[in-house]
Amino acid sequence: MRVGIIGAQSRHVEYFGELINKSSLFGGARVEYIWGGDAPERLKECAAAVGIENIAGTPSEVVDSCDAVLITLRDGGTHAAYAVECLEKHKPVFVDKPFTRSVKDAVTILNTAVRTGTPFTGGSTLCFLPCIPDLKRKSPASPFIRVSYRADPFSPYGGWYFYGSHLTDLCAAICGTDAYSVCAKLSGSEVTADVYYPGKKVRIFSAPHVERAAVTMDAEYVLDDKECYFHGVKTFFDVVSGKQSPDGERLLFSVRLMDAIMRSLASGRDVSV
DSSP states (O other): OEEEEEOOSSTHHHHHHHHHHHSOOSTTOEEEEEEOTTOGGGHHHHHHHHTOOEEOSSHHHHHHHOSEEEEOOSOGGGHHHHHHHHHHTTOOEEEESSSOSSHHHHHHHHHHHHHHTOOEEEEOGGGGSTTHHHHHHHGGGOSEEEEEEOOOTTOTTTTHHHHHHHHHHHHHHHHOSOOOEEEEEEETTEEEEEEEETTEEEEEEEOTTOOSEEEESSSEEEEOTTTHHHHHHHHHHHHHHTSSOOOHHHHHHHHHHHHHHHHHHHHSSOEEO
């Protein structure tokens, strides 16, 4: 399987590319093409590090030349257009976090995937860790859950969207998609968002100095933010092969939750999800 990458600015190019090209853990899959108009200064470096032979002149060249595509652009606002092109051309696609920056874009991707019957997945690779299903099973017995990780509301790569999406993705994966409201506050560079589910409150907490991704319920569970890349890539190939179904509901809810948190931060009030 020929795999292409759209986007060179993120270090995820190396993380994903090395797993596919150097580990030989995914059959005959190999990253063969990359386009990096978002960071042309990194193209030769990361292509050489991963062993990518072809530097494409356009994103469409990547899509047309490959069997599956990883979108690793840091700006989630650009993801939908490239994802839709992949899906329309029946090329399975992994859309890196943040999946999108708007609910409209997320719906567009999901609807296009359904209409074309093309596999997709994406979002935070933390959601693909083997411990997540167990945490999901435990979550109904916990009236209060805390999800924490680093995120910078003033990040040059899209503010809180960029790393905050890890937290909203984890909230969706572990606690479900039936939250009805959120109240978020900003204190310096710390973001606290209380997400209300029927009979449950989930607190999302982030700050740039938080080093570990963790979920607290009956105990604190620290998530491995290095091992997650392998499980993200493995899930993508499992989705491509039909071994696993796309989890569009999780991704859409995460974007809706992110949108609600941003609206709550802007208004200073509780908002519906």
